[in-house]
Amino acid sequence: MSQVHRLPSPNINPENKAFWDAAEDNRFILKFCNSCKEPHYYPRTICPHCGSNDTTWVESKGLGEIYSYTVMRRGVEVPFAMAYVRLNEGISVLTHLTNCDFDAIRIGQKVKVVFEETQDGAKTHLFEPI
Ligand SMILES: [Zn+2]
Known part of the structure; x- marks a missing residue:
């Protein structure tokens, strides 16, 4: 698995x-x-x-910074991180964070959009630290 x-x-x-x-x-x-x-x-x-x-x-361009975040560790199969990312366009996106050490995430961290496959194969947007 x-x-x-x-x-x-x-x-x-x-x-x-x-x-x-x-x-x-x-x-x-x-x-x-x-x-x-x-x-x-x-x-x-x-x-x-x-x-x-x-x-x-x-x-x-999918560039922005972390406005707020949470790391889910309890009651889930695999830990994951969710965040509100404030885009450079000035609006916020609720999203998953990926390709990062969950213990090193910080508010204000610069991030960029990346795409990964979902459960059924369709792609979705996530953000990773720059
Ligand atoms: Zn309008």
């Missing part, structure tokens, strides 16, 4: 399909609102800031 935490599969629907299609190509994209000029995450058709449906996809 693998000693890697099994990532949950994405819940794909028409509103977020482009996001998961991009993940398959190791690309991280965000929704951007043409009315209020703000990006948002998770991907939605209707802007959560102003209610406009004039939103479009934009490429993100």
Whole structure:
């Protein structure tokens, strides 16, 4: 058996399909609102800031820093770390952390997006220290 935490599969629907299609190509994209000029995450058709449906996809470099995190060690098969990552675009993403020593994680640490396969083979985004 693998000693890697099994990532949950994405819940794909028409509103977020482009996001998961991009993940398959190791690309991280965000929704951007043409009315209020703000990006948002998770991907939605209707802007959560102003209610406009004039939103479009934009490429993100997937760079940011750890805003908050927790390491799950009890009651799980394999320990894993989750974090809120504050993207350089100014919005937060709830995500798994990977390729790091869980005891060395710190708030403010710079991270970048990476992609790994989930339980059913679809890729999802995680973040690793730079
Ligand atoms: Zn807006």
